[in-house]
Amino acid sequence: MPIEIKMPALSPTMEEGKLAKWLVKEGDAVSSGDIMAEIETDKATMEFEAVDEGTIGKITVSEGTEGVKVGTVIALLAGEDEDASVVAETSAPEKPKAEAPKPEKAAEESKAPKSAPAPAPAAPQTTSSKEGRVIASPLAKRLAAAKGVDIEGLTGSGPGGRIVKADVEAAQPGTAKPKAAAPVAANDAAPAKPATVEMADETRALLDDRIPHTVEKLSGMRKTIARRLTQSMQEAPHIYLTVDVRLDKLMSMRAELNAALAKQGVKVSVNDMLIKALGKALIDVPDCNVTFAGNELIRYERADVSVAVSIPNGLITPIVQDANGKSLSQIANATKDLGKRAKEGKLKPEEYQGGTASISNMGMMGIKQFTAVINPPQSTILAIGAGEKRPWVMPDGSLGVATVMSATGSFDHRAVDGADGARLMAAFKEYVESPLGMVA
Structure with missing residues (x-):
C-alpha cells in the first residue's frame, strides 16, 4: 500500500497552511530527511522533510494551494516493492456515484421506449488516452525528453500499456519529432483579462466601483494579525x-x-x-x-x-x-x-x-x-x-x-x-x- 504524506502541523496552533512549493516531482526517489516541500504557515515558510523512503507516486495537492487543512493527504509515496506509476494511476480520485432515480422519475423512464445499446468500441492498441495524452510515468517522460526519444511512438510494457522507464531506455535516442503547433482559435488572439478575486459579500458591499481599484486575497499572516489584534483590543x-x-x-x-x-x-x-x-x-x-x-x-x-x-x-x-x-x-x-x-x-x-x-x-x-x-x-x-x-x-x-x-x-x-x-x-x-x- 502507498504511504500517505499528510499536511503537517508545524506549530501547536496551526490548523491550515499554504503548500508554497514542491521541491520534488512525481517519480522522484526520496530518503528520510530529504526536503520535499516548503509549507507557508501564518508567520513563516518552513521546510517539510521526508520521514520514509520511497518514490513519489502522486502529488495530490499542487503547489500554491492555500488553506490546506492539517492532516490532508498531499502526496502518495510508493514503497520499495511498489511501482510508482501504478500508484499514480490507481490513486486517482473516485468519481461520485450517480444518484439513484426517484420512484416517480423511474416510472416515467420505464414507460419510455428503450433504445438499443450502442456497440462497444474495440479497445485501442495505443498508449494514448482519449484526450490524446500519452500514458507514461513521469520518470519515463523526463527520461524521453533527455534522450530525445519520441514517446508517442513507443509501445508501453507497463500496466494498461503504460510507458515506463525500461521502454524509454530500450528506444533509440534522437527520434523525437517536433510537435505541430495547436490551432489557435479566433478568440484566443484577444488579450487575456486580468484575473479577478472571488469577493465575499462583505467586500462587495464596501467596494466603491467608481474608484479605480484592485482586490487581493489576505495572506494567512495578515488574517492572523487581524484576528489576534482584534482579540487583544476587544x-x-x-x-x-x-x-x-x-x-x-x-x-x-x-x-x-x-x-x-x-x-x-x-x-x-x-x-x-x-x-x-x-x-x-x-x-x-x-x-x-x-x-x-x-x-x-x-x-x-x-x-x-x-x-x-x-x-x-x-x-x-x-x-x-x-x-x-x-x-x-x-x-x-x-x-x-x-x-x-x-x-x-x-x-x-x-x-x-x-x-x-x-x-x-x-x-x-x-x-x-x-x-x-x-x-x-x-x-x-x-x-x-x-x-x-x-x-x-x-x-x-x-x-x-x-x-x-x-x-x-x-x-x-x-x-x-x-x-x-x-x-x-x-x-x-x-x-x-x-x-x-x-x-x-
Missing part, C-alpha cells in the same frame, strides 16, 4: 503610560562598547540596549511580567522579550530569550540573526510564539510617539519613539539641550494595575539613563 482593557527618557549616557556607552567589540565584528544597536533595559525592568517589577489566564495569573521568572519586526506583508515578533540575563553583545547577535531569518521566513515556531513582554521601536522611522497593541497572551508592550534633541532641565537646574525619546507602555489592566505599570516605566527609564546598571 478582550484586554489597555492602559497607556508614557515617560520621556534621556539617551545621552546610553549613546555614549554604546559608542565605547562598539569600539571595544569592533574586532569581534559585533555592533550593538540602541534597540539592543533598550531590549536589555526592558528585560531588567521586568525582573525588577515582576507584576508586569505576567499573563492573565481568566481564573489564574501566570507569573514568569525570566524576561523573554518579543521584538516587533516588519516583514513583507506583515509583522512578526521573534523572541530574545532571557533578555535580562544575556549580555549586550549576545542580544546584538541574537537580534541580528532573528531579524535576518524573520525577513526570509525561516523562523521556527518556538522562535516567535510565546514571550513574556514585547517592544516595538518605530523611532528609526521618525515616529515621535505612539501606542502599541498588546501582543496576546502577554500583558505588556513598550512603544519606542525617535530620539531627538529637546530643551531639557539639567541636574543643576540649568536649561540645556538633551537627546530625549518618548516611551509608552501598554498594559493589560486585567492583570497589571496602573501603579505597577508606572513602576515598570520608572525602572526602564532608570536603566536607560544610567546604563551602567545594565552591565553591573
Whole structure:
C-alpha cells in the first residue's frame, strides 16, 4: 500500500497552511530527511522533510494551494516493492456515484421506449488516452525528453500499456519529432483579462466601483494579525503610560562598547540596549511580567522579550530569550540573526510564539510617539519613539539641550494595575539613563 504524506502541523496552533512549493516531482526517489516541500504557515515558510523512503507516486495537492487543512493527504509515496506509476494511476480520485432515480422519475423512464445499446468500441492498441495524452510515468517522460526519444511512438510494457522507464531506455535516442503547433482559435488572439478575486459579500458591499481599484486575497499572516489584534483590543482593557527618557549616557556607552567589540565584528544597536533595559525592568517589577489566564495569573521568572519586526506583508515578533540575563553583545547577535531569518521566513515556531513582554521601536522611522497593541497572551508592550534633541532641565537646574525619546507602555489592566505599570516605566527609564546598571 502507498504511504500517505499528510499536511503537517508545524506549530501547536496551526490548523491550515499554504503548500508554497514542491521541491520534488512525481517519480522522484526520496530518503528520510530529504526536503520535499516548503509549507507557508501564518508567520513563516518552513521546510517539510521526508520521514520514509520511497518514490513519489502522486502529488495530490499542487503547489500554491492555500488553506490546506492539517492532516490532508498531499502526496502518495510508493514503497520499495511498489511501482510508482501504478500508484499514480490507481490513486486517482473516485468519481461520485450517480444518484439513484426517484420512484416517480423511474416510472416515467420505464414507460419510455428503450433504445438499443450502442456497440462497444474495440479497445485501442495505443498508449494514448482519449484526450490524446500519452500514458507514461513521469520518470519515463523526463527520461524521453533527455534522450530525445519520441514517446508517442513507443509501445508501453507497463500496466494498461503504460510507458515506463525500461521502454524509454530500450528506444533509440534522437527520434523525437517536433510537435505541430495547436490551432489557435479566433478568440484566443484577444488579450487575456486580468484575473479577478472571488469577493465575499462583505467586500462587495464596501467596494466603491467608481474608484479605480484592485482586490487581493489576505495572506494567512495578515488574517492572523487581524484576528489576534482584534482579540487583544476587544478582550484586554489597555492602559497607556508614557515617560520621556534621556539617551545621552546610553549613546555614549554604546559608542565605547562598539569600539571595544569592533574586532569581534559585533555592533550593538540602541534597540539592543533598550531590549536589555526592558528585560531588567521586568525582573525588577515582576507584576508586569505576567499573563492573565481568566481564573489564574501566570507569573514568569525570566524576561523573554518579543521584538516587533516588519516583514513583507506583515509583522512578526521573534523572541530574545532571557533578555535580562544575556549580555549586550549576545542580544546584538541574537537580534541580528532573528531579524535576518524573520525577513526570509525561516523562523521556527518556538522562535516567535510565546514571550513574556514585547517592544516595538518605530523611532528609526521618525515616529515621535505612539501606542502599541498588546501582543496576546502577554500583558505588556513598550512603544519606542525617535530620539531627538529637546530643551531639557539639567541636574543643576540649568536649561540645556538633551537627546530625549518618548516611551509608552501598554498594559493589560486585567492583570497589571496602573501603579505597577508606572513602576515598570520608572525602572526602564532608570536603566536607560544610567546604563551602567545594565552591565553591573
